[in-house]
Amino acid sequence: MKLGEIAKQLGCEVDGDGSLEITGVAGIEEARPGELTFLVNRKYRPALETTLASAIFVAKDAGPMRIAALRSANPYLDFARAIELFHPAPRFTMEVHPTAVIAQTAKIAPGAHIGPYCFVDDGVEIGRNAVLHSFVTIYPGAKIGDDFFAHSHVTVRENCRIGNRVLLQNGVTIGADGFGFARQDDGRWHKMRQSGITVIQDDVEIQAHSVIDRATVGETHIGRGTKIDNLVQVGHACKVGEDTLLCGQVGLAGTSKVGSKCILAGQVGAAGHLTVGDGAVLTAQSGAPGDVPAGAVYSGYPAMDNLAWRKSVAVFNRLPELQKELRELREAVKKSDAK
Numbered sequence: 001m002k003l004g005e006i007a008k009q010l011g012c013e014v015d016g017d018g019s020l021e022i023t024g025v026a027g028i029e030e031a032r033p034g035e036l037t038f039l040v041n042r043k044y045r046p047a048l049e050t051t052l053a054s055a056i057f058v059a060k061d062a063g064p065m066r067i068a069a070l071r072s073a074n075p076y077l078d079f080a081r082a083i084e085l086f087h088p089a090p091r092f093t094m095e096v097h098p099t100a101v102i103a104q105t106a107k108i109a110p111g112a113h114i115g116p117y118c119f120v121d122d123g124v125e126i127g128r129n130a131v132l133h134s135f136v137t138i139y140p141g142a143k144i145g146d147d148f149f150a151h152s153h154v155t156v157r158e159n160c161r162i163g164n165r166v167l168l169q170n171g172v173t174i175g176a177d178g179f180g181f182a183r184q185d186d187g188r189w190h191k192m193r194q195s196g197i198t199v200i201q202d203d204v205e206i207q208a209h210s211v212i213d214r215a216t217v218g219e220t221h222i223g224r225g226t227k228i229d230n231l232v233q234v235g236h237a238c239k240v241g242e243d244t245l246l247c248g249q250v251g252l253a254g255t256s257k258v259g260s261k262c263i264l265a266g267q268v269g270a271a272g273h274l275t276v277g278d279g280a281v282l283t284a285q286s287g288a289p290g291d292v293p294a295g296a297v298y299s300g301y302p303a304m305d306n307l308a309w310r311k312s313v314a315v316f317n318r319l320p321e322l323q324k325e326l327r328e329l330r331e332a333v334k335k336s337d338a339k
Contacts, residue, residue, distance in 0.1 A: 016068025178236025
């Protein structure tokens with residue numbers, strides 16, 4: 001594909017030879033002649049001098065480039081769109097594999113691909129153009145919208161609700177029982193019936209082996225456009241807003257509320273019954289025992305304002321030195337008092 005044609009399709013400005021033949025896309029350090037790369041992070045700017053790429057996405061105000069450039073208002077987004085030009089999504093034929101088991105009362109709209117060993121139970125409703133890859137299980141009464149894609153070993157439990165254009169990666173479970181137990185007089189635990197459901201709104205993607213538990217009563221709710229990484233646990237009755245990112249190994253205890261456009265980085269843990277306000281960011285491995293204000297950036301455990309946490313860490317790293325200084329000061333004071 002010609003560089004000029006890529007620019008036309010993506011709405012970028014060509015700086016250089018638009019007739020260059022582009023054969024693929026790659027990272028700046030791995031790119032070969034004929035490939036298109038991108039530069040966003042300043043850390044990789046020195047690689048501009050050594051990259052073998054034939055062209056590069058850069059910001060509109062970036063300086064002169066030694067190779068052809070596509071100048072963009074959002075280079076990373078346009079690079080992502082360029083990947084789709086060279087690697088279109090797999091297409092699946094409209095068919096039901098002979099090993100699939102579909103209940104007579106299930107309703108599946110036209111265009112579906114139901115792969116090997118899938119099971120669709122009674123009363124299930126699935127919208128147009130669904131893809132159930134293989135070994136996918138849909139429990140009774142689940143309602144799923146259009147353009148649903150479930151990779152192998154996905155499970156959607158009973159009566160859960162899933163919107164349009166939802167993508168579930170391998171091993172995701174929607175609507176597993178919440179972790180609810182009441183202590184009996186004899187000290188043993190009585191399992192609480194998990195009578196609620198899980199609701200997943202439109203345009204949500206949930207990546208491999210994550211679990212969104214059902215509510216004990218009511219519903220667990222994931223807002224439109226939210227993206228959930230691998231190995232994430234969302235507990236019973238949690239509410240997550242729109243366009244939020246939950247990164248790898250995040251854990252939300254039951255009834256946590258996370259607002260819209262938040263970012264919870266890897267291994268963040270949130271105690272139950274707390275609220276994370278809209279637009280808040282919790283950096284990696286933070287632990288939030290209480291509420292986080294909207295727009296705040298919190299770090300550490302217990303999570304605190306990021307600037308205060310960085311100052312605290314700087315002091316912590318100097319504790320042996322400070323302890324030595326304190327010991328010397330005490331000795332000096334004792335000697336002074338003795339005189």
